Amino acid sequence: MLKADNVYKSYGGLDVLKGVNLSIDKGEVVSIVGASGAGKSTLLHILGTLDTPDSGMIMLNGIKMSSLPQKKMSQFRNEQIGFIFQFHNLFPEFTALENVCIPAFIKGNKQAKKRAGELLDILGLSGRYDHKPSELSGGEQQRVSVARALINDPSIVFADEPSGNLDSQSADDLHQLFFDLRKDMGQTFVIVTHNMELAGMADRKLEIKDGVITI
Numbered sequence: 721m722l723k724a725d726n727v728y729k730s731y732g733g734l735d736v737l738k739g740v741n742l743s744i745d746k747g748e749v750v751s752i753v754g755a756s757g758a759g760k761s762t763l764l765h766i767l768g769t770l771d772t773p774d775s776g777m778i779m780l781n782g783i784k785m786s787s788l789p790q791k792k793m794s795q796f797r798n799e800q801i802g803f804i805f806q807f808h809n810l811f812p813e814f815t816a817l818e819n820v821c822i823p824a825f826i827k828g829n830k831q832a833k834k835r836a837g838e839l840l841d842i843l844g845l846s847g848r849y850d851h852k853p854s855e856l857s858g859g860e861q862q863r864v865s866v867a868r869a870l871i872n873d874p875s876i877v878f879a880d881e882p883s884g885n886l887d888s889q890s891a892d893d894l895h896q897l898f899f900d901l902r903k904d905m906g907q908t909f910v911i912v913t914h915n916m917e918l919a920g921m922a923d924r925k926l927e928i929k930d931g932v933i934t935i
């Protein structure tokens with residue numbers, strides 16, 4: 721489903737990615753580990769079309785990302801790719817339900833509220849639809865961002881240290897959630913993490929070192 725072929729990226733003379741190759745199948749949970757500064761977030765942003773490689777190719781669902789014009793790329797990203805970040809990036813002035821709906825509204829899906837409610841229920845947030853992010857715990861906020869990532873039924877979800885900001889119980893719960901969602905919905909996840917327990921739970925653990933994937 722996702723393929724990266726010989727991806728290079730440097731920032732002002734600093735070579736971060738030096739020929740990354742990987743291939744991810746539908747329904748896989750893949751973890752990416754590596755030292756701080758190794759290029760994990762850089763790679764995730766490139767795989768998720770938030771950033772472009774200097775050279776090399778990213779292909780998702782048989783479509784070469786560099787072949788899409790900017791507007792098509794934004795649409796493709798909104799509909800096919802979900803993101804979960806370390807800091808949830810929820811809109812503070814919107815409720816949990818509204819935050820989850822945003823990517824669906826952008827797509828023009830007016831039925832989003834029903835699906836957003838279902839997702840929040842699945843994620844254990846039934847009583848929290850109308851809470852603003854500031855009225856939710858860290859773990860709850862992160863689960864709202866998981867629901868938001870899933871609302872358009874994306875092909876793949878990228879998570880960059882999703883539990884980096886959570887206590888260990890909330891982190892464990894979130895990790896379990898990823899595997900439940902894979903089991904129940906066949907959802908594909910690529911997760912950057914410093915949490916070795918999570919990394920080890922994945923179907924495959926990839927390590928970035930010296931600009932390439934070493935395992």
Ligand SMILES: Nc1ncnc2c1ncn2[C@@H]1O[C@H](COP(=O)(O)OP(=O)(O)OP(=O)(O)O)[C@@H](O)[C@H]1O
Nearest residue numbers: 731732734736754755756757758759760761762763
């Ligand atoms: N926009 C940018 N401009 C210049 N340098 C950058 C930029 N983004 C990242 N870098 C550099 O690229 C390297 C890789 O950064 P990246 O954020 O991918 O690391 P990481 O593996 O995610 O680290 P961490 O585990 O600390 O999050 C770092 O040395 C960083 O300083």
Ligand SMILES: [Mg+2]
Nearest residue numbers: 760761762880
């Ligand atoms: Mg990072």
